[in-house]
Amino acid sequence: MTGEGKRPRERGLSAWTTRRWLRVGTAISLIVLALLGTTGAWILSRTESLSKELVDVRSPALTTATRLESAVLNQETGIRGYGLTGTPDFLTPYREGVAEQESRTAQLSGLLAGDRAALADLGAVRDAVTRWQERIARPIAAAPPGSSSPLAVERAAEGKTTFDAVRAALGGQQERLRAERVRTRDELVTMMKVRNWVFGTIAVLIVALTSLIFEGLRRGINEPLDRLGADARTIAGGDFDHPITPSGPADLRRLGEEIDSMRRRLVRELAFTEEARLRLDAQAADLQRSNAELEQFAYVASHDLQEPLRKVSSFTQLLQRRYGGQLDSRADQYIDFAVDGANRMQVLINDLLDFSRVGRLHNAHQSVDLDDVLERTLSALSVGIEEAGAVITHDPLPTLVADPTQMGMLWQNLIGNAVKFRRPDEAPRIRVTAAREGGLWRFTVTDNGIGIAPEYADKVFVIFQRLHTKDVYSGSGIGLAMCKKIVEFHGGTIAVDTEYREGARITFTLAPEPPETPLPAALPPTTDSGTERTR
Structure with missing residues (x-):
């Protein structure tokens, strides 16, 4: 292997081919995009979860707790009126309040199933209402109508204390639910801001990655290919001494080196061809001179040789006619040989001239x-x-x-x-x-x-x-x-x-x-x- 064909061993990033650069770049881009996508998906999921919690749990729970409080207040109002007057009409809001209380309590239990603190508050409300009902509401409601209930007067102070506990439990419950709703709303607002920042960052990173990819392709592939194409066009235009400077990834550099090697071989072949052409030109000139000499020979054969041959033929034929039979048989045979040889020579020269004229004169x-x-x-x-x-x-x-x-x-x-x-x-x-x-x-x-x-x-x-x-x-x-x-x-x-x-x-x-x-x-x-x- 000649020194021209040897290349130093490439190491590090300089040995990376276009395919390897593309693979690594694609892998890094996919990893970054996967991380960003995962983060974005988590944020979207968290935002959706908070929004659902706020809409489906916190706000309905607070509303239901308010309605539960209203139902308990209706019970207290009805019991108090019935206890003072004994009028049965006052028991209607009491009974309706009891039914609505049970309904709202069950609804809150379903809404707050995963919230232990809220369920504890609901349990406290339920216990306080139950104590009030057992000590005040039910005994008074069981009294006969028509006159004020002595039990209402007797337990007035206890009823106030017991219902104040109910009010306190209801207030604590609503305060906690209100605080949880505010906390959920604030967290949702914060998460939406984070979502906007994350997706904005994702968009910026995608634009940056796209720009990096295009710039990498431009510098690593397009520019080396453009330079290689320009060098090839220069060589194709006839400047075979124009060198090709390899650049870019390893495979593009090897391609440039191979094209430059082809260019050098072409230069050598052209030099050899030019030398051969010069030799052929010289041989063609020699051939033209030889053809000219052959044509001169044909002219000499057709004129200069024909004349002495005709003279030999004429005189040998004359010798045959005048002296045939006057000499001995051996002399007659010699004369016949001479006449035949002269005739054959004349035919041969004429045929040879006809042969030489084919393609030249005809x-x-x-x-x-x-x-x-x-x-x-x-x-x-x-x-x-x-x-x-x-x-x-x-x-x-x-x-x-x-x-x-x-x-x-x-x-x-x-x-x-x-x-x-x-x-x-x-x-x-x-x-x-x-x-x-x-x-x-x-x-x-x-x-x-x-x-x-x-x-x-x-x-x-x-x-x-x-x-x-x-x-x-x-x-x-x-x-x-x-x-x-x-x-x-x-x-x-x-x-x-x-x-x-x-x-x-x-x-x-x-x-x-x-x-x-x-x-x-x-x-x-x-x-x-x-x-x-x-x-």
Whole structure:
């Protein structure tokens, strides 16, 4: 591992990632909010409890105690009137007071069920009223009507003392209930103030937490991401030397370091690419010079070499005509060799020039009807076709955008080979097919000739390669190499169908439209083999 890839080990808060910061921040926020919520819920519950106690207990209890006092006073008034006059009507408020007393006492017992002090006061009131009733009210009420009760006069002083005790008990009870109501009300007011403060504090803390969270996100995530994005845009704009300064949580810093590492690798790759481009430019310049030299060679071959070759050919033919038969047989054989070699050299040079011109001089793409091109080719080869007795059939051929001259050379070489490499005892049968295959046209040229062995399926397209010597089959060994160059110049491929055993089958593809930039067909390699082995 290189020093560039090593990072110092991070410790403490600097090693915290964005996820960890978010988790811790969320946990703290939830804890604070939970505490505040619990406090608020308790305060709400306490406020509701106090309010309920004040409304449902303290105020009704005080009211009921006042009504209890009124019922006892009604009893005392009725007994006192009956005792002085003996009139039975005075007993009515007494009896009503007794009934209301019992009702109010039971109601107070229910309201004050949980308050021991208040129940003790109620018990004191009940005991005082009971003593007064037993000693004064009931004996006087039991006296016969019609005249004043002697018992009322006799127990007047005791009745006053006993009822004063009742009044004192009732007053103490009401005083305690009134004090409890005031205390409950004050506590409720205090709790409501506390509630308002707590909820105000909760609102402030929520706003503060929200502000802290947004500020933390802005400083810890948004700003580092904005800086990282700005650095990335600067680099994307072409300033590849602009460094990226990592910031923020650990994972964002690691992201920045990785992007900066990518930037440095990109700078190295660009430097290497620029160096390679310069080398390619130099090689392209060398290739242009080489192509210029090759074109100069073609010019020399077509002019300078043709002239002495024609002279050699002319004089050897003249020597053959004038002195043939005048010298011995060995001399005639030598002259024949010279004439044949000169002719073969001339054919070879012409074929080589045609091969070199493919894609360089012939480049006039236009709409070409391959049916017409094939018919013209058959017409040009008609003499050889008639001599061989060949039968040639073909499918309807498409119209393509291509170089018509090169298409003619393609058909001429393929049909010419099919006619030439025939079996001695069988007339050639040649079939040309065409079928659309995706975005290309696939063509086949099938014959019943001597065929091509699978091990030579690639070699037959190499220039100057032959499968037979010139004594068996004539030719320069350039035909199929030229076909390959023409097909590739038109964006297709060509091959021998090695599965076909009844003769030879050549398949090739052509594009309906020429490629935008045709690849230059390079000169195929040659071999140093002494045996001529290609068609």
